[in-house]
Amino acid sequence: MSCLMVERCGGVSFKWLEQNVIQFRMLADGTLNPVHAGVLLAERRGSFPPIDLRILKTSSQPGEVESGTRRKLKRLLSFQRYCHASKLLRGLMPHTPGSLHLLDDDYLGQAAHMLSKVDTWNFDIFLFDRLTNGNSLVTLMSHLFNVCGLIHHFQLDMVKLHRFLGMVQEDYHSNNPYHNAVHAADVTQAMYCYLKETKLAERLTPVDVFLGLMAAAAHDVDHPGVNQPFLIKTRHHLASLYQNTSVLESHHWRSTVGMLRESGLLNHLSADMSLDIEQQLGSLILATDINRQNEFLATLREHLDNQDLDLQLATHRHFILQIALKCADICNPCREWQMSRQWSERVCEEFYRQGELERKFNLEISPLCDQQTDSIPAIQIGFISYIVEPLFEEWQRFTEPSVLSQIMMAHLHKNKACWSRLRYVHTPVETKTHSHTEEPEPQGGHEEAEDIP
Numbered sequence: 001m002s003c004l005m006v007e008r009c010g011g012v013s014f015k016w017l018e019q020n021v022i023q024f025r026m027l028a029d030g031t032l033n034p035v036h037a038g039v040l041l042a043e044r045r046g047s048f049p050p051i052d053l054r055i056l057k058t059s060s061q062p063g064e065v066e067s068g069t070r071r072k073l074k075r076l077l078s079f080q081r082y083c084h085a086s087k088l089l090r091g092l093m094p095h096t097p098g099s100l101h102l103l104d105d106d107y108l109g110q111a112a113h114m115l116s117k118v119d120t121w122n123f124d125i126f127l128f129d130r131l132t133n134g135n136s137l138v139t140l141m142s143h144l145f146n147v148c149g150l151i152h153h154f155q156l157d158m159v160k161l162h163r164f165l166g167m168v169q170e171d172y173h174s175n176n177p178y179h180n181a182v183h184a185a186d187v188t189q190a191m192y193c194y195l196k197e198t199k200l201a202e203r204l205t206p207v208d209v210f211l212g213l214m215a216a217a218a219h220d221v222d223h224p225g226v227n228q229p230f231l232i233k234t235r236h237h238l239a240s241l242y243q244n245t246s247v248l249e250s251h252h253w254r255s256t257v258g259m260l261r262e263s264g265l266l267n268h269l270s271a272d273m274s275l276d277i278e279q280q281l282g283s284l285i286l287a288t289d290i291n292r293q294n295e296f297l298a299t300l301r302e303h304l305d306n307q308d309l310d311l312q313l314a315t316h317r318h319f320i321l322q323i324a325l326k327c328a329d330i331c332n333p334c335r336e337w338q339m340s341r342q343w344s345e346r347v348c349e350e351f352y353r354q355g356e357l358e359r360k361f362n363l364e365i366s367p368l369c370d371q372q373t374d375s376i377p378a379i380q381i382g383f384i385s386y387i388v389e390p391l392f393e394e395w396q397r398f399t400e401p402s403v404l405s406q407i408m409m410a411h412l413h414k415n416k417a418c419w420s421r422l423r424y425v426h427t428p429v430e431t432k433t434h435s436h437t438e439e440p441e442p443q444g445g446h447e448e449a450e451d452i453p
Protein backbone atom coordinates (compact mmCIF):
# COMPACT_ATOMS: atom_id res chain seq x y z
CA MET A 1 0.00 0.00 0.00
CA SER A 2 2.76 2.43 0.96
CA CYS A 3 4.47 1.56 -2.28
CA LEU A 4 1.36 2.54 -4.18
CA MET A 5 1.22 5.88 -2.44
CA VAL A 6 4.81 6.64 -3.21
CA GLU A 7 4.31 5.82 -6.85
CA ARG A 8 1.17 7.90 -7.00
CA CYS A 9 3.08 10.68 -5.34
CA GLY A 10 5.65 10.46 -8.13
CA GLY A 11 2.84 10.42 -10.65
CA VAL A 12 1.24 13.53 -9.21
CA SER A 13 4.48 15.49 -9.50
CA PHE A 14 4.75 14.76 -13.21
CA LYS A 15 4.84 17.82 -15.43
CA TRP A 16 4.32 17.54 -19.13
CA LEU A 17 6.55 20.51 -19.81
CA GLU A 18 9.48 18.89 -18.06
CA GLN A 19 9.70 15.46 -19.56
CA ASN A 20 11.21 12.83 -17.30
CA VAL A 21 10.60 14.81 -14.17
CA ILE A 22 8.28 12.06 -13.12
CA GLN A 23 11.03 9.54 -12.89
CA PHE A 24 13.40 11.72 -10.99
CA ARG A 25 10.67 12.68 -8.55
CA MET A 26 9.79 9.09 -7.99
CA LEU A 27 13.37 8.15 -7.41
CA ALA A 28 14.02 11.07 -5.17
CA ASP A 29 10.95 11.15 -3.01
CA GLY A 30 10.27 7.53 -2.41
CA THR A 31 10.74 5.56 0.73
CA LEU A 32 10.31 2.18 -0.79
CA ASN A 33 10.05 -1.34 0.31
CA PRO A 34 12.10 -3.18 -2.30
CA VAL A 35 10.20 -6.40 -1.77
CA HIS A 36 6.96 -4.82 -2.88
CA ALA A 37 8.31 -2.21 -5.23
CA GLY A 38 10.15 -4.49 -7.59
CA VAL A 39 10.27 -1.65 -10.06
CA LEU A 40 12.21 0.64 -7.86
CA LEU A 41 14.53 -1.66 -6.01
CA ALA A 42 16.85 0.41 -3.93
CA GLU A 43 19.62 -2.09 -4.47
CA ARG A 44 21.85 -1.39 -7.46
CA ARG A 45 23.11 -4.45 -9.25
CA GLY A 46 26.64 -4.99 -10.26
CA SER A 47 28.06 -7.66 -8.02
CA PHE A 48 26.56 -10.79 -9.54
CA PRO A 49 28.82 -13.15 -11.43
CA PRO A 50 28.44 -12.99 -15.23
CA ILE A 51 26.26 -16.05 -15.20
CA ASP A 52 24.84 -17.86 -12.25
CA LEU A 53 26.61 -21.19 -12.31
CA ARG A 54 24.05 -22.58 -9.87
CA ILE A 55 21.53 -22.18 -12.64
CA LEU A 56 23.74 -23.47 -15.39
CA LYS A 57 24.54 -26.60 -13.45
CA THR A 58 20.96 -27.70 -13.84
CA SER A 59 19.21 -30.37 -11.87
CA SER A 60 19.46 -32.61 -14.92
CA GLN A 61 22.84 -33.63 -13.60
CA PRO A 62 22.55 -37.20 -12.35
CA GLY A 63 22.09 -37.67 -8.67
CA GLU A 64 21.43 -34.05 -7.92
CA VAL A 65 18.21 -33.37 -6.07
CA GLU A 66 16.89 -29.91 -5.49
CA SER A 67 14.37 -28.64 -3.04
CA GLY A 68 10.93 -27.94 -4.49
CA THR A 69 11.09 -24.27 -3.60
CA ARG A 70 14.44 -23.72 -5.28
CA ARG A 71 13.37 -25.56 -8.40
CA LYS A 72 10.15 -23.55 -8.56
CA LEU A 73 12.06 -20.30 -8.18
CA LYS A 74 14.44 -21.28 -10.93
CA ARG A 75 11.67 -22.04 -13.36
CA LEU A 76 9.42 -19.11 -12.60
CA LEU A 77 11.84 -16.28 -12.30
CA SER A 78 14.25 -14.77 -14.72
CA PHE A 79 17.96 -15.35 -14.10
CA GLN A 80 18.17 -11.91 -12.68
CA ARG A 81 15.20 -12.14 -10.39
CA TYR A 82 16.36 -15.55 -9.27
CA CYS A 83 19.58 -13.92 -8.10
CA HIS A 84 17.66 -11.19 -6.30
CA ALA A 85 15.15 -13.59 -4.81
CA SER A 86 17.72 -16.06 -3.57
CA LYS A 87 19.83 -13.26 -2.10
CA LEU A 88 16.78 -11.81 -0.40
CA LEU A 89 15.82 -15.23 0.95
CA ARG A 90 19.30 -15.76 2.29
CA GLY A 91 19.30 -12.29 3.83
CA LEU A 92 22.27 -11.20 1.74
CA MET A 93 20.57 -8.25 0.17
CA PRO A 94 20.37 -5.30 2.51
CA HIS A 95 17.11 -3.47 2.71
CA THR A 96 18.32 0.08 2.18
CA PRO A 97 15.37 2.13 1.03
CA GLY A 98 17.38 5.32 1.13
CA SER A 99 20.08 4.17 -1.23
CA LEU A 100 18.42 5.37 -4.39
CA HIS A 101 20.59 8.29 -5.20
CA LEU A 102 19.24 11.74 -5.58
CA LEU A 103 20.20 13.07 -8.91
CA ASP A 104 22.12 16.28 -8.87
CA ASP A 105 20.18 19.10 -10.53
CA ASP A 106 23.06 19.62 -12.96
CA TYR A 107 22.87 16.02 -14.05
CA LEU A 108 19.11 16.23 -14.40
CA GLY A 109 19.45 19.31 -16.56
CA GLN A 110 22.12 17.75 -18.73
CA ALA A 111 20.11 14.56 -19.16
CA ALA A 112 17.06 16.60 -20.13
CA HIS A 113 19.19 18.56 -22.57
CA MET A 114 20.44 15.33 -24.12
CA LEU A 115 16.87 14.15 -24.52
CA SER A 116 16.09 17.23 -26.57
CA LYS A 117 18.51 15.74 -29.14
CA VAL A 118 17.45 12.14 -28.77
CA ASP A 119 16.83 11.81 -32.50
CA THR A 120 20.45 12.54 -33.45
CA TRP A 121 22.80 9.72 -34.41
CA ASN A 122 25.70 10.88 -32.21
CA PHE A 123 23.60 10.59 -29.03
CA ASP A 124 26.04 9.38 -26.36
CA ILE A 125 24.18 6.66 -24.48
CA PHE A 126 27.12 6.01 -22.13
CA LEU A 127 27.04 9.63 -20.96
CA PHE A 128 23.26 9.56 -20.74
CA ASP A 129 23.43 6.46 -18.57
CA ARG A 130 25.86 8.18 -16.20
CA LEU A 131 23.72 11.32 -16.04
CA THR A 132 20.66 9.28 -15.18
CA ASN A 133 22.49 7.25 -12.57
CA GLY A 134 22.17 4.00 -14.49
CA ASN A 135 18.53 4.58 -15.43
CA SER A 136 19.02 5.28 -19.11
CA LEU A 137 16.51 2.71 -20.30
CA VAL A 138 13.62 3.80 -18.06
CA THR A 139 14.33 7.49 -18.64
CA LEU A 140 14.68 7.15 -22.38
CA MET A 141 11.56 5.00 -22.78
CA SER A 142 9.46 7.32 -20.61
CA HIS A 143 10.56 10.24 -22.72
CA LEU A 144 9.98 8.50 -26.05
CA PHE A 145 6.56 7.20 -25.02
CA ASN A 146 5.70 10.76 -24.09
CA VAL A 147 6.99 12.51 -27.21
CA CYS A 148 5.48 9.84 -29.48
CA GLY A 149 2.09 10.42 -27.85
CA LEU A 150 1.81 6.76 -26.85
CA ILE A 151 0.79 7.44 -23.25
CA HIS A 152 -2.10 9.53 -24.44
CA HIS A 153 -3.04 7.31 -27.38
CA PHE A 154 -3.15 4.08 -25.38
CA GLN A 155 -4.36 5.80 -22.20
CA LEU A 156 -1.47 4.22 -20.33
CA ASP A 157 -1.39 4.33 -16.55
CA MET A 158 1.89 6.07 -15.63
CA VAL A 159 2.39 3.98 -12.51
CA LYS A 160 2.00 0.74 -14.45
CA LEU A 161 4.24 2.02 -17.22
CA HIS A 162 7.01 2.84 -14.76
CA ARG A 163 6.55 -0.44 -12.97
CA PHE A 164 6.94 -2.27 -16.29
CA LEU A 165 9.93 -0.23 -17.46
CA GLY A 166 11.60 -0.61 -14.09
CA MET A 167 11.16 -4.37 -14.21
CA VAL A 168 12.61 -4.54 -17.71
CA GLN A 169 15.63 -2.43 -16.76
CA GLU A 170 16.20 -4.44 -13.59
CA ASP A 171 16.08 -7.70 -15.47
CA TYR A 172 19.03 -6.76 -17.63
CA HIS A 173 22.29 -7.93 -16.07
CA SER A 174 24.37 -4.90 -15.28
CA ASN A 175 27.46 -7.05 -14.88
CA ASN A 176 27.31 -8.14 -18.53
CA PRO A 177 29.82 -6.00 -20.41
CA TYR A 178 27.61 -5.89 -23.50
CA HIS A 179 24.16 -7.42 -23.07
CA ASN A 180 22.99 -4.99 -20.39
CA ALA A 181 20.37 -2.24 -20.04
CA VAL A 182 22.64 0.32 -21.70
CA HIS A 183 22.74 -1.83 -24.83
CA ALA A 184 18.93 -1.97 -24.69
CA ALA A 185 18.80 1.82 -24.36
CA ASP A 186 21.24 2.19 -27.25
CA VAL A 187 19.13 -0.07 -29.45
CA THR A 188 15.98 1.82 -28.44
CA GLN A 189 17.55 5.16 -29.33
CA ALA A 190 18.64 3.78 -32.71
CA MET A 191 15.18 2.33 -33.27
CA TYR A 192 13.65 5.72 -32.57
CA CYS A 193 15.93 7.29 -35.20
CA TYR A 194 14.83 4.63 -37.72
CA LEU A 195 11.14 5.07 -36.90
CA LYS A 196 11.59 8.75 -37.71
CA GLU A 197 12.98 8.03 -41.18
CA THR A 198 10.71 9.80 -43.69
CA LYS A 199 10.06 6.57 -45.55
CA LEU A 200 8.64 5.01 -42.40
CA ALA A 201 7.34 7.82 -40.21
CA GLU A 202 4.49 8.82 -42.49
CA ARG A 203 3.16 5.26 -42.64
CA LEU A 204 3.54 3.99 -39.09
CA THR A 205 0.55 3.70 -36.79
CA PRO A 206 0.76 4.30 -33.03
CA VAL A 207 0.67 0.52 -32.54
CA ASP A 208 3.71 0.14 -34.82
CA VAL A 209 5.64 2.78 -32.88
CA PHE A 210 4.61 1.22 -29.57
CA LEU A 211 5.75 -2.21 -30.74
CA GLY A 212 9.01 -0.94 -32.22
CA LEU A 213 10.07 0.86 -29.04
CA MET A 214 8.88 -1.89 -26.70
CA ALA A 215 10.62 -4.61 -28.67
CA ALA A 216 13.84 -2.60 -28.79
CA ALA A 217 13.79 -1.95 -25.04
CA ALA A 218 13.07 -5.56 -24.09
CA HIS A 219 14.77 -7.50 -26.91
CA ASP A 220 17.63 -8.86 -24.76
CA VAL A 221 16.06 -8.80 -21.33
CA ASP A 222 17.62 -11.19 -18.80
CA HIS A 223 20.43 -12.10 -21.20
CA PRO A 224 22.84 -14.31 -19.24
CA GLY A 225 25.97 -13.09 -21.05
CA VAL A 226 26.56 -16.39 -22.83
CA ASN A 227 25.26 -17.49 -26.21
CA GLN A 228 22.85 -20.20 -27.33
CA PRO A 229 25.49 -22.86 -28.10
CA PHE A 230 26.76 -22.44 -24.54
CA LEU A 231 23.27 -22.99 -23.12
CA ILE A 232 22.81 -26.05 -25.30
CA LYS A 233 26.08 -27.68 -24.42
CA THR A 234 25.61 -27.04 -20.70
CA ARG A 235 22.10 -28.52 -20.96
CA HIS A 236 20.48 -25.41 -19.56
CA HIS A 237 16.75 -25.84 -18.94
CA LEU A 238 15.93 -22.96 -21.33
CA ALA A 239 17.61 -24.84 -24.17
CA SER A 240 15.32 -27.81 -23.66
CA LEU A 241 12.29 -25.61 -23.04
CA TYR A 242 12.77 -23.92 -26.42
CA GLN A 243 14.10 -27.01 -28.18
CA ASN A 244 17.49 -25.50 -28.95
CA THR A 245 15.94 -22.95 -31.31
CA SER A 246 16.05 -19.18 -30.74
CA VAL A 247 16.54 -20.08 -27.10
CA LEU A 248 17.60 -16.67 -25.84
CA GLU A 249 15.22 -14.69 -28.01
CA SER A 250 12.29 -16.86 -26.91
CA HIS A 251 13.30 -16.25 -23.32
CA HIS A 252 13.56 -12.48 -23.87
CA TRP A 253 10.09 -12.50 -25.39
CA ARG A 254 8.40 -14.68 -22.78
CA SER A 255 10.05 -12.68 -19.99
CA THR A 256 8.70 -9.49 -21.56
CA VAL A 257 5.21 -10.95 -21.74
CA GLY A 258 5.51 -12.01 -18.10
CA MET A 259 6.44 -8.49 -17.08
CA LEU A 260 3.71 -6.93 -19.20
CA ARG A 261 1.13 -9.12 -17.48
CA GLU A 262 2.65 -8.63 -14.03
CA SER A 263 2.62 -4.84 -14.42
CA GLY A 264 -0.93 -4.85 -15.78
CA LEU A 265 0.12 -2.24 -18.34
CA LEU A 266 -2.24 -3.52 -21.03
CA ASN A 267 -5.05 -4.69 -18.76
CA HIS A 268 -7.38 -1.96 -19.97
CA LEU A 269 -7.10 -3.06 -23.60
CA SER A 270 -9.27 -5.79 -25.07
CA ALA A 271 -7.98 -9.34 -24.64
CA ASP A 272 -7.60 -9.66 -28.42
CA MET A 273 -5.55 -6.52 -28.65
CA SER A 274 -3.19 -7.40 -25.78
CA LEU A 275 -2.71 -10.86 -27.23
CA ASP A 276 -1.97 -9.38 -30.63
CA ILE A 277 0.58 -7.00 -29.09
CA GLU A 278 2.24 -9.91 -27.26
CA GLN A 279 2.43 -11.96 -30.46
CA GLN A 280 3.83 -9.11 -32.52
CA LEU A 281 6.40 -8.37 -29.83
CA GLY A 282 7.42 -12.01 -30.08
CA SER A 283 7.78 -11.89 -33.83
CA LEU A 284 9.93 -8.75 -33.55
CA ILE A 285 12.16 -10.02 -30.76
CA LEU A 286 12.60 -13.43 -32.41
CA ALA A 287 13.76 -11.64 -35.58
CA THR A 288 16.87 -10.51 -33.67
CA ASP A 289 18.16 -14.09 -33.68
CA ILE A 290 21.38 -13.56 -35.62
CA ASN A 291 21.12 -17.13 -36.99
CA ARG A 292 18.15 -15.95 -39.04
CA GLN A 293 20.06 -13.10 -40.63
CA ASN A 294 20.24 -14.61 -44.12
CA GLU A 295 16.55 -15.44 -44.17
CA PHE A 296 15.61 -11.81 -43.44
CA LEU A 297 18.24 -10.38 -45.73
CA ALA A 298 17.08 -12.52 -48.66
CA THR A 299 13.46 -11.46 -48.17
CA LEU A 300 14.41 -7.80 -47.92
CA ARG A 301 16.52 -8.01 -51.10
CA GLU A 302 13.68 -9.67 -52.94
CA HIS A 303 11.22 -6.94 -51.91
CA LEU A 304 13.63 -4.19 -52.89
CA ASP A 305 14.44 -5.84 -56.23
CA ASN A 306 10.74 -6.25 -56.99
CA GLN A 307 9.88 -2.85 -55.56
CA ASP A 308 6.81 -4.40 -54.04
CA LEU A 309 6.94 -3.13 -50.45
CA ASP A 310 3.62 -1.54 -49.62
CA LEU A 311 3.76 0.10 -46.23
CA GLN A 312 0.02 0.50 -46.21
CA LEU A 313 -0.09 -3.23 -45.55
CA ALA A 314 0.26 -4.17 -41.89
CA THR A 315 2.29 -7.27 -42.78
CA HIS A 316 4.81 -5.25 -44.77
CA ARG A 317 5.12 -2.65 -42.01
CA HIS A 318 5.71 -5.46 -39.55
CA PHE A 319 8.45 -6.89 -41.76
CA ILE A 320 10.17 -3.50 -41.97
CA LEU A 321 9.90 -3.14 -38.20
CA GLN A 322 11.68 -6.49 -37.90
CA ILE A 323 14.42 -5.25 -40.21
CA ALA A 324 14.66 -1.93 -38.37
CA LEU A 325 15.04 -3.75 -35.05
CA LYS A 326 17.71 -6.03 -36.54
CA CYS A 327 19.58 -2.95 -37.78
CA ALA A 328 19.24 -1.23 -34.41
CA ASP A 329 20.50 -4.37 -32.66
CA ILE A 330 23.75 -4.49 -34.61
CA CYS A 331 24.19 -0.79 -35.36
CA ASN A 332 27.12 -0.29 -32.99
CA PRO A 333 29.72 -0.50 -35.80
CA CYS A 334 27.80 2.34 -37.51
CA ARG A 335 28.19 4.66 -34.53
CA GLU A 336 30.84 7.32 -34.25
CA TRP A 337 34.23 5.68 -33.49
CA GLN A 338 34.56 6.55 -29.80
CA MET A 339 31.23 4.92 -29.01
CA SER A 340 31.51 2.15 -31.54
CA ARG A 341 34.89 1.12 -30.16
CA GLN A 342 33.47 0.84 -26.63
CA TRP A 343 30.73 -1.49 -27.83
CA SER A 344 33.25 -3.60 -29.73
CA GLU A 345 35.45 -3.94 -26.67
CA ARG A 346 32.47 -4.76 -24.51
CA VAL A 347 31.05 -7.45 -26.79
CA CYS A 348 34.47 -9.06 -27.13
CA GLU A 349 34.97 -8.96 -23.38
CA GLU A 350 31.69 -10.88 -23.04
CA PHE A 351 32.86 -13.40 -25.66
CA TYR A 352 36.18 -13.82 -23.82
CA ARG A 353 34.43 -14.33 -20.49
CA GLN A 354 32.42 -17.13 -22.06
CA GLY A 355 35.65 -18.58 -23.47
CA GLU A 356 37.20 -18.51 -20.00
CA LEU A 357 34.19 -20.33 -18.56
CA GLU A 358 34.41 -22.92 -21.30
CA ARG A 359 38.10 -23.40 -20.60
CA LYS A 360 37.38 -23.72 -16.88
CA PHE A 361 34.70 -26.36 -17.42
CA ASN A 362 36.70 -28.24 -20.08
CA LEU A 363 34.24 -27.37 -22.82
CA GLU A 364 35.25 -26.64 -26.37
CA ILE A 365 35.95 -22.91 -26.68
CA SER A 366 33.35 -21.28 -28.91
CA PRO A 367 34.31 -19.34 -32.05
CA LEU A 368 35.41 -15.75 -31.29
CA CYS A 369 35.67 -16.53 -27.57
CA ASP A 370 39.35 -17.35 -27.30
CA GLN A 371 41.26 -14.29 -26.16
CA GLN A 372 44.53 -15.97 -27.10
CA THR A 373 43.65 -16.23 -30.77
CA ASP A 374 40.65 -14.01 -31.53
CA SER A 375 41.71 -10.38 -31.51
CA ILE A 376 39.17 -7.58 -31.22
CA PRO A 377 40.11 -6.01 -34.58
CA ALA A 378 39.80 -9.36 -36.36
CA ILE A 379 36.41 -10.04 -34.77
CA GLN A 380 35.23 -6.57 -35.74
CA ILE A 381 36.37 -6.82 -39.34
CA GLY A 382 34.62 -10.17 -39.74
CA PHE A 383 31.44 -8.97 -38.07
CA ILE A 384 31.30 -5.80 -40.15
CA SER A 385 32.09 -7.55 -43.44
CA TYR A 386 29.76 -10.53 -43.13
CA ILE A 387 26.93 -9.31 -40.94
CA VAL A 388 26.66 -5.54 -40.68
CA GLU A 389 27.57 -4.28 -44.15
CA PRO A 390 25.22 -6.58 -46.07
CA LEU A 391 22.27 -5.60 -43.88
CA PHE A 392 22.94 -1.87 -43.85
CA GLU A 393 23.51 -1.78 -47.61
CA GLU A 394 19.96 -3.05 -48.05
CA TRP A 395 18.62 -0.71 -45.38
CA GLN A 396 20.25 2.17 -47.20
CA ARG A 397 18.55 1.02 -50.36
CA PHE A 398 15.20 0.90 -48.55
CA THR A 399 15.62 4.49 -47.28
CA GLU A 400 16.46 5.59 -50.81
CA PRO A 401 19.04 6.56 -49.22
CA SER A 402 18.34 8.86 -46.31
CA VAL A 403 20.83 11.26 -44.75
CA LEU A 404 20.98 9.02 -41.69
CA SER A 405 21.82 5.89 -43.73
CA GLN A 406 24.61 7.77 -45.42
CA ILE A 407 25.99 8.91 -42.08
CA MET A 408 25.81 5.35 -40.75
CA MET A 409 27.56 3.89 -43.80
CA ALA A 410 30.29 6.54 -43.55
CA HIS A 411 30.93 5.61 -39.92
CA LEU A 412 30.85 1.93 -40.79
CA HIS A 413 33.51 2.30 -43.46
CA LYS A 414 35.65 4.54 -41.32
CA ASN A 415 35.43 2.18 -38.34
CA LYS A 416 36.26 -0.81 -40.48
CA ALA A 417 39.33 1.04 -41.73
CA CYS A 418 40.32 1.81 -38.14
CA TRP A 419 40.03 -1.85 -37.14
CA SER A 420 42.02 -2.88 -40.23
CA ARG A 421 44.84 -0.64 -39.15
CA LEU A 422 44.61 -1.78 -35.52
CA ARG A 423 44.77 -5.38 -36.63
CA TYR A 424 48.41 -4.94 -37.47
CA VAL A 425 49.17 -3.03 -34.28
CA HIS A 426 47.73 -5.59 -31.86
CA THR A 427 48.41 -9.26 -31.61
CA PRO A 428 45.58 -11.10 -29.85
CA VAL A 429 47.46 -11.67 -26.59
CA GLU A 430 48.46 -8.02 -26.41
CA THR A 431 44.86 -6.90 -26.92
CA LYS A 432 43.27 -5.76 -23.73
CA THR A 433 39.57 -5.25 -23.40
CA HIS A 434 38.44 -1.77 -22.40
CA SER A 435 41.91 -0.60 -23.32
CA HIS A 436 40.67 2.75 -24.64
CA THR A 437 42.63 2.24 -27.77
CA GLU A 438 43.71 5.37 -29.52
CA GLU A 439 42.08 5.92 -32.85
CA PRO A 440 44.43 5.23 -35.71
CA GLU A 441 43.98 7.79 -38.44
CA PRO A 442 42.34 5.98 -41.31
CA GLN A 443 44.11 6.70 -44.55
CA GLY A 444 42.42 6.67 -47.89
CA GLY A 445 38.91 6.04 -46.59
CA HIS A 446 37.53 2.54 -46.81
CA GLU A 447 40.27 -0.04 -46.71
CA GLU A 448 39.46 -3.51 -47.84
CA ALA A 449 39.49 -5.81 -44.83
CA GLU A 450 41.06 -9.21 -44.83
CA ASP A 451 38.86 -12.21 -44.39
CA ILE A 452 38.90 -13.97 -41.08
CA PRO A 453 38.26 -17.67 -40.81
Ligand SMILES: Nc1ncnc2c1ncn2[C@@H]1O[C@@H]2COP(=O)(O)O[C@H]2[C@H]1O
Nearest residue numbers: 288290330332333343344347379380383
Ligand atom coordinates in the same frame (compact mmCIF):
# COMPACT_ATOMS: atom_id res chain seq x y z
N1 LIG B 1 30.62 -5.12 -32.44
C1 LIG B 1 30.31 -6.42 -32.49
N2 LIG B 1 31.28 -7.33 -32.78
C2 LIG B 1 31.01 -8.63 -32.87
N3 LIG B 1 29.79 -9.15 -32.68
C3 LIG B 1 28.80 -8.30 -32.37
C4 LIG B 1 29.01 -6.90 -32.27
N4 LIG B 1 27.83 -6.32 -31.96
C5 LIG B 1 26.93 -7.30 -31.88
N5 LIG B 1 27.50 -8.50 -32.12
C6 LIG B 1 26.87 -9.81 -32.17
O1 LIG B 1 25.64 -9.65 -32.85
C7 LIG B 1 24.70 -10.37 -32.13
C8 LIG B 1 23.29 -9.89 -32.27
O2 LIG B 1 22.49 -10.75 -31.50
P1 LIG B 1 22.85 -11.00 -29.97
O3 LIG B 1 22.51 -9.79 -29.18
O4 LIG B 1 22.31 -12.30 -29.54
O5 LIG B 1 24.46 -11.15 -29.93
C9 LIG B 1 25.15 -10.20 -30.68
C10 LIG B 1 26.62 -10.37 -30.79
O6 LIG B 1 26.95 -11.74 -30.79
